[in-house]
Amino acid sequence: MITGIKQSPFFTWSYRAYVILFFIYLALPLAVVCVFAFNDSQFPSLPWDGFTLKWFFGTESPSIGVFNERSIIRSIGTSAFVAFWVALLSVFVGTCNAFLFTRYEFRGKSLLYIVMLLPLIIPGIILGISILVFTSNIANFLENATGLWFDNLRPGLILVILGQFSFITTFATLVISARLQKFDLSLEEAALNLGATKFGAIRSITLPFLYPAMIGAGVVAVLMSFENFNTTLMLVGSDAPLTITMFDRLKLGSTPVLNAVSLLLMVASAILGLMSLLLQRKSD
Amino acid sequence: MTSDKSKLGFFLLLSPLLLWLMTLIILPHVGMFFVSISEKVGVRQYETGFGNYAVFFNEPLYWNTFARTAYMSIAATFLTLLIGFPVAYYIAKLTKGRTKTTLFLMCLIPFWVSELVRTFGWMILLRETGVVSNFLQYIGLVDGPIEFLYNDAAIMTGLVYTSMLFMVVPLVTTLDSLDDSLIEAGYDLGGNGYTILREIIIPHAMPGIVSGCIVVFMLSLGNYLTPILLGGKDSLWFTGLIYSQFITRFNWELGSAFGFLLLGLSSLIVFVGLKLSRQSLTETMGR
Amino acid sequence: MSEIADLECRELSKSFLDFQAVKDVSFSVPKGTFFSILGPSGCGKTTLLRMIAGFQEPSSGDLLIKNKSVLDVPPNKRPVSMVFQHLALFPMMNIAANVGFGLRQRGVDKREIEKRVETVLERVGLPGVGNRSINQLSGGQKQRVAIARCMVLEPDVLLLDEPLGALDLKLREHMKIELKKLQAEFNTTFVYITHDQSEALVMSDQIAVMNHGVFEQIGTARELYYQPKTAFVAGFVGEANKYDAKVTAKNGDALKLVTGDGVELSGLDAVGGLNEGDRAQVFVRPEAIKISRKQADIKGMDNGHSGEIESILFNGANSQLLLRDNSNGAQINITMPQTGEFRDLTKGDNVYFGWEAEQTRCYLADKVS
Numbered sequence: 001m002i003t004g005i006k007q008s009p010f011f012t013w014s015y016r017a018y019v020i021l022f023f024i025y026l027a028l029p030l031a032v033v034c035v036f037a038f039n040d041s042q043f044p045s046l047p048w049d050g051f052t053l054k055w056f057f058g059t060e061s062p063s064i065g066v067f068n069e070r071s072i073i074r075s076i077g078t079s080a081f082v083a084f085w086v087a088l089l090s091v092f093v094g095t096c097n098a099f100l101f102t103r104y105e106f107r108g109k110s111l112l113y114i115v116m117l118l119p120l121i122i123p124g125i126i127l128g129i130s131i132l133v134f135t136s137n138i139a140n141f142l143e144n145a146t147g148l149w150f151d152n153l154r155p156g157l158i159l160v161i162l163g164q165f166s167f168i169t170t171f172a173t174l175v176i177s178a179r180l181q182k183f184d185l186s187l188e189e190a191a192l193n194l195g196a197t198k199f200g201a202i203r204s205i206t207l208p209f210l211y212p213a214m215i216g217a218g219v220v221a222v223l224m225s226f227e228n229f230n231t232t233l234m235l236v237g238s239d240a241p242l243t244i245t246m247f248d249r250l251k252l253g254s255t256p257v258l259n260a261v262s263l264l265l266m267v268a269s270a271i272l273g274l275m276s277l278l279l280q281r282k283s284d
Numbered sequence: 285m286t287s288d289k290s291k292l293g294f295f296l297l298l299s300p301l302l303l304w305l306m307t308l309i310i311l312p313h314v315g316m317f318f319v320s321i322s323e324k325v326g327v328r329q330y331e332t333g334f335g336n337y338a339v340f341f342n343e344p345l346y347w348n349t350f351a352r353t354a355y356m357s358i359a360a361t362f363l364t365l366l367i368g369f370p371v372a373y374y375i376a377k378l379t380k381g382r383t384k385t386t387l388f389l390m391c392l393i394p395f396w397v398s399e400l401v402r403t404f405g406w407m408i409l410l411r412e413t414g415v416v417s418n419f420l421q422y423i424g425l426v427d428g429p430i431e432f433l434y435n436d437a438a439i440m441t442g443l444v445y446t447s448m449l450f451m452v453v454p455l456v457t458t459l460d461s462l463d464d465s466l467i468e469a470g471y472d473l474g475g476n477g478y479t480i481l482r483e484i485i486i487p488h489a490m491p492g493i494v495s496g497c498i499v500v501f502m503l504s505l506g507n508y509l510t511p512i513l514l515g516g517k518d519s520l521w522f523t524g525l526i527y528s529q530f531i532t533r534f535n536w537e538l539g540s541a542f543g544f545l546l547l548g549l550s551s552l553i554v555f556v557g558l559k560l561s562r563q564s565l566t567e568t569m570g571r
Numbered sequence: 572m573s574e575i576a577d578l579e580c581r582e583l584s585k586s587f588l589d590f591q592a593v594k595d596v597s598f599s600v601p602k603g604t605f606f607s608i609l610g611p612s613g614c615g616k617t618t619l620l621r622m623i624a625g626f627q628e629p630s631s632g633d634l635l636i637k638n639k640s641v642l643d644v645p646p647n648k649r650p651v652s653m654v655f656q657h658l659a660l661f662p663m664m665n666i667a668a669n670v671g672f673g674l675r676q677r678g679v680d681k682r683e684i685e686k687r688v689e690t691v692l693e694r695v696g697l698p699g700v701g702n703r704s705i706n707q708l709s710g711g712q713k714q715r716v717a718i719a720r721c722m723v724l725e726p727d728v729l730l731l732d733e734p735l736g737a738l739d740l741k742l743r744e745h746m747k748i749e750l751k752k753l754q755a756e757f758n759t760t761f762v763y764i765t766h767d768q769s770e771a772l773v774m775s776d777q778i779a780v781m782n783h784g785v786f787e788q789i790g791t792a793r794e795l796y797y798q799p800k801t802a803f804v805a806g807f808v809g810e811a812n813k814y815d816a817k818v819t820a821k822n823g824d825a826l827k828l829v830t831g832d833g834v835e836l837s838g839l840d841a842v843g844g845l846n847e848g849d850r851a852q853v854f855v856r857p858e859a860i861k862i863s864r865k866q867a868d869i870k871g872m873d874n875g876h877s878g879e880i881e882s883i884l885f886n887g888a889n890s891q892l893l894l895r896d897n898s899n900g901a902q903i904n905i906t907m908p909q910t911g912e913f914r915d916l917t918k919g920d921n922v923y924f925g926w927e928a929e930q931t932r933c934y935l936a937d938k939v940s
Contacts, residue, residue: 007477015374022371023387026394029405029445032415036408043413093300100297115305121498121554122309123506125523126543129530130312133319133540166308198293227398230508230523234530243400250404250513259408262401269396468626469659471647473673473724483672487663 030266037259055260066260075245082157082241083225086164087218093165094172094217095210098180101173119167128234131163156237163231168224172217179213180206212279219276223269313547320540336541346525346542353522354549356436357504360443364451364500365493367444372455372492373485377464388456395449403513406442407433410514434516442510447503451496458492459485494561498554505550522546575638577602577760578623578651578728583632585618592618594784595632600728600762600777605754607771608764610781611807616764619781620730623762624653636727647676652721653730657737658713660705666692666716667701673724691723692716694756710738711746715753722757731763735770747773768808772796780804800842802934805854812860812903814853815936821847826933828853832899837873838931850936857891858906859930862913862922869925877923878903880916892916894924 007015040052057065066072101113119127132155139153152158183206191201229243236244242265246258323335340346375387394402409415410432420426432438462485470480486493511521526546529539576599585593592615600606608616621627623634625646633640641649652673661669667688674684692698695715700708708716714734721729731750735743751774754761765771771778772792779789780803788800799805806813816828816836824843828836828851838853845851861869869875878894881902890907905924907913916922 015370015378019371019374019387022367023390025445026391026448029402029409030394030397031405032408033401033405093304096297096300100294100301104294104297106294112301112305115309116301118309121502121550123502123523123546123550125506125508125526126547127309127312129526129539129543130316131308132530133536134312134315137315137319162308166304169304223396227400229398229400230506233508233527243398246400246404247509250400250407254404254407258404262397262404265401266397270393273396463657463659465655465657465659466661468624468646469653469655469661470672471626471645472624472651472653473720474647474676475672476647476676479676484661484663490663 033259033262034266036256037263039256039259042255055256064257066257066264069257071245072242072257072261075240075242078157078239079226079241079243082161082164083222085161086168086225087221089161089165090169090172090221091176091214091218093169094176095214097169097173098176098210102177102180116170116173119170122167124167124228124230125234127166128163128231131159131166132234135159135162154237155235157239159235159237160232160241163235164225164228167231168221171220171224175217175220176210176213179210183209215279216276219272223272226265226269316540316543319537320544322537324537330537336538337545339538340541340545349520349525350522350545350549352520353505353546354553356439356443357501358553360440360447360504361497361501363440364444364447365497368448368451368455368496369489369493372452373459375452376456376459377462377467391452391456392449394445399446399509402446403442403509406438406445406514410438410441433514434519436515438514439511439519439521442514443504443507446507446510447500450499450503454492454496454499455489456492458489462488490561491563494557494563498557501553501557502550505546505553575602576600576635577604577637578606578762579635579638580619580623581633581635583619583622583634584630585615585622585627586630592784593622593629596781596784596786597632598779598786598789600760602760603758605751605761605763605774605776607775607778608762608781609768609771609778609808610764610766612766614781615784616766616781617732620653620732620762620764623728624651624730625649650727651730652724652726652728653732654717654721654734656732656734658717658734660713660717660720662705665702665704666697666708669705669716670701670720670723672720677724687723691719694722695719695753711742711749714738714746715749718750718753722759726759728760728762731761733765733767735765735767743770750774772808780807782807798841799854799932802852802854802936805841805932805934806852810857810904811854812857814855814901816851816853816933818845818847818849818851818933821845825928826851828933830899830901832901834876834896834899834901836931837928838933839929841932841934845933845935851933852936854932854934855926855930857904860903860905860924860926862892862905862908862924864922866923869923872925873928874931875923875925876903877921880918880920880922882918883907883916894922897921 037055038051038053039048040054041049053065055065057067059065059068097116101109101116135153139150142148142150142153187205187209188201191205192198196204226242229247232241232244233247240248242261246261249255249258320336321332321334322330323333325331340350371391375384375391379387407414411417412429412431412433414432416432417426417430420430421428466484466488467480470484475483506523508521508523508527511519512524515521522542523546526539526542529535529542533539579599580596582595582597583593584591584595594615596619608619610616618627622629625641625644629642634642636650661672664672667685670688670691671684674687679687688701689698692700695718697712697715697719700712700716705713705716717734718729735746735750738746747770750761750763754774763771763774772795775792777789778792778795780787780795782803788795788804790798790800795804795808799808805811814828814830814834814836816830816838818826819829819835820827821840824840826838826840826845828838830836830853836853838851861872863869866875866877876896876898878896881893881895884891884893888909892905892907894903894905895901896903903924907916
């Protein structure tokens with residue numbers, strides 16, 4: 001701390017006030033989203049018409065709660081399905097990449113590393129359309145050539161999974177590599193020295209060391225997948241994940257049911273985030 | 285690393301990486317480029333040429349939107365830096381221990397929820413019947429409801445809000461690594477707050493500033509939700525044009541050309557940013 | 572002293588929430604002095620230095636530079652410069668920009684800055700390195716750049732916060748001489764803090780030994796070594812064999828003492844004030860002890876013992892013997908005489924050793940310890 005440099009009290013206080021204002025700015029939108037989930041009104045806006053839980057549990061027509069709103073429940077299921085596969089695939093490929101980039105020296109490594117980072121600087125919407133164009137062209141080509149249908153290459157859940165996977169893998173690779181770099185290679189050598197096979201040593205020594213990072217990367221992947229909008233928008237078919245469903249609703253005019261969904265999302269993310277944080281802390 | 289087994293392991297590890305980058309990153313972009321240079325001359329008849337790009341340059345709406353997206357994104361980036369830097373400095377240098385961790389985590393919390401929810405929050409705040417308008421009426425500052433949504437200021441508010449994390453985190457990390465004694469040495473040698481900020485703190489924080497700015501710029505440029513929801517139907521954001529070419533007009537050739545232009549712009553700005561600050565992509569991104 | 576002191580502290584104190592780091596420290600440093608503050612870590616020397624630099628505000632007392640109080644002068648306006656522990660050279664600037672930093676803050680003309688930077692770099696023996704980056708310098712060169720960066724501002728006092736701590740042993744030995752030379756060259760008052768006694772002893776004109784926030788003694792290296800005023804100084808500066816003993820008889824300054832295990836000693840009341848029955852701490856320098864193979868040689872000495880050589884710590888001219896005293900089993904450290912007479916001593920040999928009462932400095936033991 002720079003205790004030694006005296007500033008005028010006015011400066012110190014206005015600086016503090018600024019930081020407080022900043023945090024209010026950060027919290028305000030989320031706070032109103034949460035608060036209006038409990039407003040007994042058809043619109044998420046003032047005036048405050050009293051506290052209600054009907055946007056969670058309501059069953060009657062103008063105010064059907066989240067838990068009884070079939071389309072929203074279904075889209076949560078879709079999102080969960082997508083997130084599961086994205087997390088699984090990206091953690092798997094990310095782990096392979098981490099081993100490749102930290103353990104091997106080969107020609108073109110730095111170039112490959114740069115290419116691996118590219119998904120970070122390609123706008124999501126462009127990732128989406130490029131995959132859309134590419135898979136559609138393949139589908140057209142295959143359909144012309146074989147006369148069969150290739151619906152899996154048309155917009156739909158598989159493309160959504162691939163689209164999200166295409167950039168989330170980069171994050172997974174970075175997270176897992178960071179931990180693998182901290183691994184003391186002599187542990188593995190000790191295992192080899194004690195008679196383990198190379199694969200056995202990795203499985204029983206290195207992978208357990210990596211688990212926290214892999215789980216962390218998985219949690220990040222799930223969160224990013226749930227949140228993703230831009231890439232998903234271009235690749236979505238008839239089964240819409242949650243963000244797309246909410247976006248469509250929002251364009252039509254919102255009801256507090258969206259606040260209720262948002263609140264649930266926040267709670268779920270907070271729990272996931274806290275869990276991965278605790279896990280990380282325990283392993284360090 | 286020359287044994288056959290080790291080689292096998294190497295290729296087993298290499299193949300998922302290559303499969304991923306080839307089929308989902310490289311080939312799709314190459315493919316999109318070829319689509320963008322094919323012009324439709326009849327039903328199922330195409331010719332190679334730069335006609336789609338010509339359309340872009342001949343239609344003022346298109347390149348105006350393009351330019352507007354670019355400078356609004358640059359403005360949003362600078363605004364984010366300007367707002368975020370003092371906060372990052374406060375967290376990194378003027379707090380310590382538990383307070384520091386808490387403030388840092390508080391910066392992260394809003395970003396555990398989706399951009400859609402965050403934007404929705406701003407809609408509730410800014411719309412005509414929203415919280416801000418009601419509050420201003422309540423304290424008597426204005427007489428009737430005011431619409432704060434659907435203008436550029438609303439877009440800017442949303443963009444800055446959405447990108448803040450990606451500015452603050454790298455800034456806190458780099459400022460944290462600045463040795464306090466450098467600042468003290470600056471004072472000791474007769475510097476004042478301003479010269480120390482300019483000559484010591486900012487040069488030290490440059491890697492963080494660059495990586496923050498690059499990410500924020502990219503996110504703003506590629507943003508679709510914020511301009512549409514906060515700026516309304518006529519928000520004139522380039523991603524909106526791409527979307528409408530692809531989804532509503534089914535003109536994939538023109539849409540691909542637009543996509544390439546956007547990609548080109550973002551790559552250019554990233555490149556210039558890295559060159560100006562003499563950083564490399566690997567250092568900046570591979571944190 | 573007729574001349575105005577460059578730096579003067581008057582009953583300077585600094586308290587933090589739960590403890591007092593510096594207690595009523597007073598001293599004055601005449602112009603051109605190399606003044607060291609020597610003390611173990613945590614003794615308050617860093618706090619004292621930071622108060623002089625202006626990074627910490629004293630709780631009470633006054634601080635004068637050239638007879639003017641600088642308490643209200645912020646650090647960037649004080650006529651003192653500081654060489655930081657890890658030097659704090661600015662990695663984002665080249666050497667010339669580092670050295671010129673202070674001059675730029677003063678708004679000195681660009682051409683003039685260039686000239687003065689080059690001159691000061693020449694004076695520290697690094698001509699023409701201005702365009703290099705900090706990382707291209709060796710540890711010793713960085714050291715000199717850090718000093719040049721301060722000296723170019725011609726400060727009244729240069730503060731040095733253990734700048735040699737990060738260097739390896741050999742370079743440290745070299746830099747001690749270098750620093751002393753630089754100080755003579757610039758003839759500026761240096762205030763140097765360190766926990767390494769050899770740094771302080773070799774370089775300083777005046778040394779203050781600090782412990783628990785107070786100055787135990789101020790003096791030249793010789794005074795501290797040969798006439799330590801407190802038990803702490805006697806133990807901290809130089810090596811010493813130490814006994815805890817009780818005063819059994821007193822005659823002027825001459826004392827008779829007996830240790831806990833019954834060994835009788837003759838000693839000197841170093842600072843006065845010891846009385847019969849007091850518990851005392853007794854210090855004997857290793858080089859004050861004479862050894863011999865024959866008991867007769869040490870017969871006339873005030874203290875005479877015999878012991879078995881436990882190990883020989885050979886280190887050229889600084890070789891030492893570790894003996895086990897036959898009378899009480901205590902370990903004694905003796906400097907090996909350089910006459911060659913004892914070259915063939917081996918482990919297990921029995922020798923006689925003794926020393927004079929006036930080399931046996933006794934202090935009142937702390938009540939706590």
